[in-house]
Amino acid sequence: MISFKDAFYKAIAELYPNGPEWDPAGIITKSPKVYTLSYDSKILSGIFEILTEPIIQKIADDNNLILQKGVQNQYPEFTLYDEINSHEKIAVDMIDL
Numbered sequence: 001m002i003s004f005k006d007a008f009y010k011a012i013a014e015l016y017p018n019g020p021e022w023d024p025a026g027i028i029t030k031s032p033k034v035y036t037l038s039y040d041s042k043i044l045s046g047i048f049e050i051l052t053e054p055i056i057q058k059i060a061d062d063n064n065l066i067l068q069k070g071v072q073n074q075y076p077e078f079t080l081y082d083e084i085n086s087h088e089k090i091a092v093d094m095i096d097l
Contacts, residue, residue, distance in 0.1 A: 002063050004080075004090055011058040022051065045094045049077050056080070056092060065090075 012020055024047055026034040037043060053069075056078050060067040068079040076091035 002059075002090075004059070004092070007059045007063065008055060011055045011062070015055060015058060020051070020055075024051075049094045052094070053078070 024037060026036045028034050037047070057067050059065070060080050063080075065080045065082055068081070070077045070079065076093040078092040080090040080092065082088065
């Protein structure tokens, strides 16, 4: 199985050569109005999950793995696995910030 940590940093470097933007300013509506974010851990971990999904998808694509998104508020947020060896899985969970 792959080293998820190494694959994560490699995917970040390839997707974001100037570094990822981990500093969201808020939520924008169609009007457009921007609402600032609170420091609620559920909101922040949800945003972190949204920001990291393309990185995890790249890891899956690069390693011929399937990315399965989890159910809200249940472990894990993402699961990576090989269709042939589906008993070997990588569970990816976002911790509360």
